[in-house]
Amino acid sequence: xxxxxxxxxxxxxxxxxxxxxxxxxxxxxxxxxxxxxxxxxxxxxxxxxxxxxxxxxxxxxxxxxxxxxxxxxxxxxxxxxxxxxxxxxxxxxxxxxxxxxxxxxxxxxxxxxxxxxxxxxxxxxxxxxxxxxxxxxxxxxxxxxxxxxxxxxxxxxxxxxxxxxxxxxxxxxxxxxxxxxxxxxxxxxxxxxxxxxxxxxxxxxxxxxxxxxxxxxxxxxxxxxxxxxxxxxxxxxxxxxxxxxxxxxxxxxxxxxxxxxxxxxxxxxxxxxxxxxxxxxxxxxxxxxxxxxxxxxxxxxxxxxxxxxxxxxxxxxxxxxxxxxxxxxxxxxxxxxxxxxxxxxxxxxxxxxxxxxxxxxx
Amino acid sequence: xxxxxxxxxxxxxxxxxxxxxxxxxxxxxxxxxxxxxxxxxxxxxxxxxxxxxxxxxxxxxxxxxxxxxxxxxxxxxxxxxxxxxxxxxxxxxxxxxxxxxxxxxxxxxxxxxxxxxxxxxxxxxxxxxxxxxxxxxxxxxxxxxxxxxxxxxxxxxxxxxxxxxxxxxxxxxxxxxxxxxxxxxxxxxxxxxxxxxxxxxxxxxxxxxxxxxxxxxxxxxxxxxxxxxxxxxxxxxxxxxxxxxxxxxxxxxxxxxxxxxxxxxxxxxxxxxxxxxxxxxxxxxxxxxxxxxxxxxxxxxxxxxxxxxxxxxxxxxxxxxxxxxxxxxxxxxxxxxxxxxxxxxxxxxxxxxxxxxxxxxxxxxxxxxxxxxxxxxxxxxxxxxxxxxxxxxxxxxxxxxxxxxxxxxxxxxxxxxxxxxxxxxxxxxxxxxxxxxxxxxxxxxxxxxxxxxxxxxxxxxxxxxxxxxxxxxxxxxxxxxxxxxxxxxxxxxxxxxxxxxxxxxxxxxxx
Numbered sequence: 001x002x003x004x005x006x007x008x009x010x011x012x013x014x015x016x017x018x019x020x021x022x023x024x025x026x027x028x029x030x031x032x033x034x035x036x037x038x039x040x041x042x043x044x045x046x047x048x049x050x051x052x053x054x055x056x057x058x059x060x061x062x063x064x065x066x067x068x069x070x071x072x073x074x075x076x077x078x079x080x081x082x083x084x085x086x087x088x089x090x091x092x093x094x095x096x097x098x099x100x101x102x103x104x105x106x107x108x109x110x111x112x113x114x115x116x117x118x119x120x121x122x123x124x125x126x127x128x129x130x131x132x133x134x135x136x137x138x139x140x141x142x143x144x145x146x147x148x149x150x151x152x153x154x155x156x157x158x159x160x161x162x163x164x165x166x167x168x169x170x171x172x173x174x175x176x177x178x179x180x181x182x183x184x185x186x187x188x189x190x191x192x193x194x195x196x197x198x199x200x201x202x203x204x205x206x207x208x209x210x211x212x213x214x215x216x217x218x219x220x221x222x223x224x225x226x227x228x229x230x231x232x233x234x235x236x237x238x239x240x241x242x243x244x245x246x247x248x249x250x251x252x253x254x255x256x257x258x259x260x261x262x263x264x265x266x267x268x269x270x271x272x273x274x275x276x277x278x279x280x281x282x283x284x285x286x287x288x289x290x291x292x293x294x295x296x297x298x299x300x301x302x303x304x305x306x307x308x309x310x311x312x313x314x315x316x317x318x319x320x321x322x323x324x325x326x327x328x329x330x331x332x333x334x335x336x337x338x339x340x341x342x343x344x345x346x347x348x349x350x351x352x353x354x355x356x357x358x359x360x361x362x
Numbered sequence: 363x364x365x366x367x368x369x370x371x372x373x374x375x376x377x378x379x380x381x382x383x384x385x386x387x388x389x390x391x392x393x394x395x396x397x398x399x400x401x402x403x404x405x406x407x408x409x410x411x412x413x414x415x416x417x418x419x420x421x422x423x424x425x426x427x428x429x430x431x432x433x434x435x436x437x438x439x440x441x442x443x444x445x446x447x448x449x450x451x452x453x454x455x456x457x458x459x460x461x462x463x464x465x466x467x468x469x470x471x472x473x474x475x476x477x478x479x480x481x482x483x484x485x486x487x488x489x490x491x492x493x494x495x496x497x498x499x500x501x502x503x504x505x506x507x508x509x510x511x512x513x514x515x516x517x518x519x520x521x522x523x524x525x526x527x528x529x530x531x532x533x534x535x536x537x538x539x540x541x542x543x544x545x546x547x548x549x550x551x552x553x554x555x556x557x558x559x560x561x562x563x564x565x566x567x568x569x570x571x572x573x574x575x576x577x578x579x580x581x582x583x584x585x586x587x588x589x590x591x592x593x594x595x596x597x598x599x600x601x602x603x604x605x606x607x608x609x610x611x612x613x614x615x616x617x618x619x620x621x622x623x624x625x626x627x628x629x630x631x632x633x634x635x636x637x638x639x640x641x642x643x644x645x646x647x648x649x650x651x652x653x654x655x656x657x658x659x660x661x662x663x664x665x666x667x668x669x670x671x672x673x674x675x676x677x678x679x680x681x682x683x684x685x686x687x688x689x690x691x692x693x694x695x696x697x698x699x700x701x702x703x704x705x706x707x708x709x710x711x712x713x714x715x716x717x718x719x720x721x722x723x724x725x726x727x728x729x730x731x732x733x734x735x736x737x738x739x740x741x742x743x744x745x746x747x748x749x750x751x752x753x754x755x756x757x758x759x760x761x762x763x764x765x766x767x768x769x770x771x772x773x774x775x776x777x778x779x780x781x782x783x784x785x786x787x788x789x790x791x792x793x794x795x796x797x798x799x800x801x802x803x804x805x806x807x808x809x810x811x812x813x814x815x816x817x818x819x820x821x822x823x824x825x826x827x828x829x830x831x832x833x834x835x836x837x838x839x840x841x842x843x844x845x846x847x848x849x850x851x852x853x854x855x856x857x858x859x860x861x862x863x864x865x866x867x868x869x870x871x872x873x
Contacts, residue, residue: 214742216734223731226722233679233709233717234732234785235700293722 030338031286031302034331038306042313049316060195060263062308064089064256066301067201068275069282070208071252073300074245076283077212077225079292080138080145082246085253085279087156088130089272092123092257094160097169097267100183116174116182120258127254128247130156135243149246153276160269168268172261187262197259201301204252209297221245226293281328282307285335287342306331376401376564377422377453377533382431384417391417393588394431399533404555404565406575406596408604409585410831415568418585419535422566423455424448446475452532456522456539464511469493471510472525496524499557501550514640516543523554534558535566538665540574552578570664570830572604572864584608605832605861615809615837618658618856619816624840625655626690628824629676629707629793634685636671636848644683645671647848653793653824658815660839661828663867668848669828670712673795677709678702690792703732706792710782710799712828718782719770726752726766728781733788751788759784759814776807783811787818794818796827800834812838832860 026033043050068085075082099119102111114122130152137148174181189196212218223231224238232238253272261267286303288295307328314324377399384392392414399405399422409415420426422433424442432439435451442448445455462471469490478485478492493506502520510518519539526534540548555565555578569575576582582599584592584607592607629652636646646668653659663669674680676687678699687695689707697705711717719728729752730737737748752766759780763773770778779799786794796815800808815825816838829835835842835858842854844866852866 210742214745216738216743219727219731219734219743222723222727223720226720227716229717230711230720231731232699233677233711235703235789236731237698237700289722293720 027338027342028287030335031299031306034285034306035302035309038309038313042309042317045317046313049313054316056193056195056198058309058312059198059305061312062304063195063197063201064260064263065275065278065282065308066304067204067252067256067259068279069286069300069304070204070297071249072276072279073283073286073288073295073297074208074221075145075249076280076288076290077221077292077295078242078245079225079228080242080245081149081280081290082131082134082249083146083149083276084130084134084152084156085249085256086272086275086277087153087160088127088250088253089257089260089275090269091130091156091160092127092254093261093267093271094163094169094269095126096120096123096183096258096261097172098163100172100174101169113174116185119183123258124251124254127250127252127257129250130253131247131250132243134250135246138246139239139242157269157273164269166269168266169261170266172265172267183262184265185262186259187265197263200255200259204255205297205301212297217241217244222293224292278307281332281335284332284339287339289339303335374401375399376436378434379418379422379428380432380434382418382421382428382433384414384421384426385429390588392421392428395585395588395590397422397583397590399564399566400581401564402559402562403580404559404567404578405581405583406567406569406579407583407585408572408575408608410608410833413585413608414588415585416537419455419537419566419568422448422533423453423535425455449529449531452530453535454526454529454531454533455535455537456519456526457537460515460518460522462510462518462521465509467507467509468497468504468513468521468524469506471521472496472506472528474525476529492528493524496528499527500524500554516547519543520547520551523551527554527558531563533564533566535568537568538570539567540569540571548574571868572601576601576604602861605864615834616812616816618838618840619820622656622820624657625822627652627688628655628657628690629653629826630686630688630691631672631676632686632688634672634675634687635683636668636675636680637683638848644848646675648685649845649848649850650685651843651850653826655792655822655824656819657841658819658825658827658839660835660837660842661826661845662830662832662835662842662863663828663845664830667845667867669845670797671848672845673709673797673826673828674711676795677707679709703786703789703791706790708732708786708789708791708794710779710786710794710796712797712801714775714778714782714801719778721771723770724766725756725761725763725768725770725773725781728770729755729766729785729788732785733790755784755788759787760810774803774807776803776810779803779807779811780814783814791823793824793826796825798829799827800829800831808834832863835863836860 039050048054068089072082072085096119099114099122102113104111134149134152137143138145172183174183186196191199212221220231220236220241223234223236224241228238257272260271282303283295283300284290284303285306286295286299286301288299310331311324311328314327375398379395379397382392382395382397383390395414395418397418407415407418417426421428424445424447434440440451442451463474466474469486472493473489478488490506497504497506500520500523502517504513504517504520510521513521523539539551543551559565567575567579576596579596582594582596582604583590584604586608594603631649631651633648633650634646635644635648637643638645649672661669661672671680675682678697682695686693689705692705694702694705694707720731730748733751734743737743737751749766756763756766761773761777761780761784763777770781773781783796783799799811803811815827819825836856840856842858842863843850844852844854844863846868851868854863
């Protein structure tokens with residue numbers, strides 16, 4: 001309790017509280033304990049599960065969901081929801097595929113082959129634009145987030161289908177003589193034996209944590225999600241915050257789309273269908289409140305790992321994919337149930353604090 | 363609604379509350395109240411905001427349960443688990459805040475929850491017929507099929523009254539029924555009340571319009587700080603008696619700070635208008651007011667006088683219909699809330715929970731929220747700077763808390779209010795506006811808040827606060843501005859009397 005930044009973080013559903021109540025500890029750290037339990041159970045059930053190689057493979061699957069979920073977390077902290085991220089993920093891959101095939105400018109009679117970094121930047125910019133549309137609809141035109149992003153979800157998916165006419169781009173590796181190779185790097189290469197996708201996830205997690213805990217924007221986000229009216233009257237630019245979180249979510253979706261299409265070495269217009277729901281589930285399992293204002297990056301990452309390690313584990317031990325769906329659903333319902341238990345307790349003044357508070361003169 | 367049995371008509375007590383206590387944690391809303399309702403008479407409950415009137419009425423109508431004490435109906439002790447049970451005993455309440463479903467019709471609202479059923483469904487025709495009869499009785503030309511949201515506020519109040527009448531109540535509690543009514547509607551209401559009492563219905567009436575209430579009532583009961591301070595028959599008393607008992611001997615809330623000269627005009631409100639809830643109405647009507655640096659101005663007025671609208675408009679929350687706001691000579695009318703705060707104009711809103719605090723954040727995070735950009739060094743917040751501000755603020759505004767990291771919900775109402783004030787003071791304002799800063803906080807915290815403001819005024823801060831409690835006008839304010847119907851009705855210096863101020867606010871004006 002000596003350091004304010006530590007204790008401020010603690011007050012936002014930290015992983016380890018400094019109380020000694022086992023029940024409280026299990027409740028607060030539930031995502032972490034669930035992950036440990038999943039790893040232990042599957043390690044017993046399959047000899048292949050517990051190995052560094054398998055963990056890294058699973059982590060590169062998790063990275064896609066985790067990146068989406070971190071963008072989603074920002075939106076949920078603001079009290080909103082973003083249903084368009086799955087579609088944005090798909091469109092991002094399509095745009096990358098489209099650019100990699102070469103852009104023919106008929107008027108000039110040339111075909112441009114943008115290099116990979118240009119492709120990446122343009123895809124991310126596209127994600128930001130989708131987010132901007134969401135944000136403006138919600139912040140300026142007061143369209144409920146659920147409806148606005150639902151509409152954008154369909155529109156974006158439709159655009160992806162229109163661009164490819166429903167087909168899939170299969171050649172994303174580029175050609176050395178055109179100078180646009182390297183797209184596979186994102187999905188296949190490893191740095192220090194860690195897949196690039198996982199590293200990207202870690203970088204986004206660090207940036208996200210710093211932003212949430214150490215910048216004014218982060219404080220504005222927590223405040224406007226916790227009580228928008230109070231935040232506005234305190235001088236928080238609530239509309240700008242709202243638009244920016246949807247843009248961040250769009251960029252995260254675009255990045256996830258690039259990594260996924262690189263991993264698959266193909267970009268299909270239906271990629272990422274229903275991923276938005278997995279992302280929301282990860283955020284919720286991570287302890288964030290759908291009403292806004294509560295949640296953190298660490299919890300969301302854990303949530304993504306719980307979902308990813310559970311479904312990969314079920315695949316490894318050979319359980320039918322129908323059962324996987326049932327299990328995943330059960331985990332989500334349980335997570336929401338525990339969230340309700342946790343925040344119900346929080347709503348009342350902490351009984352432990354009261355004697356201090358009345359006894360100690362300020 | 364036939365004549366009630368004759369046994370009801372005896373002029374005695376139909377319902378009585380004995381030693382009723384209601385506590386919320388450490389705050390006692392009612393401290394052992396004895397209250398009688400006389401059969402076929404109007405009993406009016408007088409008292410300032412926060413005196414406990416609404417709490418007592420909610421207990422009598424089963425909305426909330428008392429912490430201790432007994433309620434006796436017709437000589438038998440009763441216990442209401444909820445308002446439906448109280449209604450089954452013939453006790454109805456018309457709340458201050460209307461409890462109508464705006465999307466439903468007048469008919470559906472009147473019969474909500476006790477629809478007239480036939481084997482094949484709701485008997486809408488019979489409901490409509492009865493609703494029509496009620497409307498005729500209340501002399502209100504409203505089609506029972508009109509959606510409530512299309513009615514004027516006064517008409518909505520009539521619908522609420524009709525609903526209470528439709529259940530054949532023996533005891534009807536009216537909490538501020540006239541605050542939204544026009545003069546002619548008040549007359550109709552009074553006629554209805556006289557009809558009802560003639561039929562043996564007992565009425566409990568609550569109003570801030572003292573003289574109006576005195577017209578209709580048979581008994582007067584005065585409540586102050588959770589205690590009954592006086593009871594009398596209406597024919598024995600006058601307005602002055604009510605005011606004297608309502609206000610009582612004041613807890614010392616301080617006096618205007620002296621020993622310094624006011625500075626230049628810090629805030630100049632020029633000809634400000636704010637649109638009202640209904641088209642073509644103004645909740646603030648071409649109002650002008652100057653406040654100088656170091657000056658403390660109190661804005662007094664009844665509910666609906668336009669105080670909140672004025673302050674929120676000046677702060678930038680509410681769009682104005684016209685006029686200008688000058689802060690130290692600079693026009694800030696077109697700036698956003700954030701820009702006005704940066705310029706030195708801060709508002710402490712009326713509703714702490716809704717507009718003042720972020721419940722999901724800690725005490726410290728709430729305190730630093732409005733001034734958070736001051737702690738940014740490079741990209742990131744300086745934790746050290748923020749922490750020292752939080753500690754300084756906790757000390758300056760005397761928040762009693764275990765520390766900056768305590769959850770905001772762990773504080774008492776008064777300390778929460780100090781956090782909201784501290785948050786805005788941390789932005790180093792030139793002008794601070796406080797909308798009902800004493801609402802829902804105990805008298806000790808009230809005095810501390812006022813002391814704090816008086817000290818800040820000495821350093822050149824211009825302070826404007828609004829209140830609906832006359833005792834608070836005559837505390838630290840150098841000047842008292844009385845608002846009524848969106849306009850300044852009168853201005854007083856610090857040596858005005860309570861009676862003068864209350865008279866000017868329209869409280870003593872007969873409809």
